[in-house]
Amino acid sequence: MTQRVLVVDDDQTVSDVIRRYLENDGFQVSLAADGAAALEAVEREKPHLVVLDLMLPRISGLQVCRQLRVRPDGVPIVMLTARGDEADRILGLQLGADDYLTKPFSPRELVLRVRSVLRRAAGGPAPERPEALTDGGLVVHTTSRTAHLAGSELALTLREFDLLVHLMRHPSTVFGRAELLEQVWGWNFGDHSTVTVHVRRLREKIEADPADPQRIVTVWGVGYRYEPTHA
Structure with a gap:
């Protein structure tokens, strides 16, 4: 087509x-x-x-x-x-x-x-990893590319979804902005503010208090890591 x-x-x-x-x-x-x-x-x-x-x-x-x-x-x-x-x-x-x-x-x-x-x-072929990524009330289905929080579907853009999946697949791992640009966006160059903006948008959608994030945590001077809440 x-x-x-x-x-x-x-x-x-x-x-x-x-x-x-x-x-x-x-x-x-x-x-x-x-x-x-x-x-x-x-x-x-x-x-x-x-x-x-x-x-x-x-x-x-x-x-x-x-x-x-x-x-x-x-x-x-x-x-x-x-x-x-x-x-x-x-x-x-x-x-x-x-x-x-x-x-x-x-x-x-x-x-x-x-x-x-x-x-x-x-979406490409079905991934080898498990279809569902879960963290308390946050459930992400990688094959259908849908995400739900407390039973409500989240309206995520393509990049927001890919960024969330990448972070959830590597819990407690710190990623620099340049690393995320390369691993999520597929760019080996670009404006690091792109990552900052997408992290901010994700926090607004998955954090109870985006100003005090518990899932996507900032590691000052380095980047971000995902901390499972298990709530």
């Missing part, structure tokens, strides 16, 4: 280059030049992934990201940001974007990022 990608950017030259590279890699690509058109295209075309520029007319990319994240289908999002827009990039990650690239970027790298996000979204 050909996978559909919606590219949202008001720069026609950038959109055309992205489309050409994605189509050459086998994707079916459609374009939208502003936020309102992007939301309409998502409803109409049901893309498998959205490449989303943050600087858009009519409705901003951040607003588009926020609206897509309340949809039940959880369409993956790869953000495009200008080099100086660190605050917007962090906000986009907080809103649930799955990956990002900073302009100017390599179109070939974008294709690789799109492939990586879609591969994670598909």
Whole structure:
């Protein structure tokens, strides 16, 4: 099945280059030049992934990201940001974007990022590890990619889910941010704030008090570790 990608950017030259590279890699690509058109295209075309520029007319990319994240289908999002827009990039990650690239970027790298996000979204073959990871009232099913806390399903993005599974599979093990970028995101480079943002979002969803986390603990100067609560 050909996978559909919606590219949202008001720069026609950038959109055309992205489309050409994605189509050459086998994707079916459609374009939208502003936020309102992007939301309409998502409803109409049901893309498998959205490449989303943050600087858009009519409705901003951040607003588009926020609206897509309340949809039940959880369409993956790869953000495009200008080099100086660190605050917007962090906000986009907080809103649930799955990956990002900073302009100017390599179109070939974008294709690789799109492939990586879609591969994670598909889940791949069933893992050899046990399907269910449990910690008290927190239950994570790795094959169905669902997580529940006290019986209620958690709304996790692709990266949040992968990060949680990785940490739970290695309890009491300390990981640096660079290690997590490589082992969870598959990047051997990148902004370490990406990890910080995702940890913060995870804490908001699985900790009784995110300001005093008991599961995802900060090891100052090093990184993070997962401490089972057994509650």
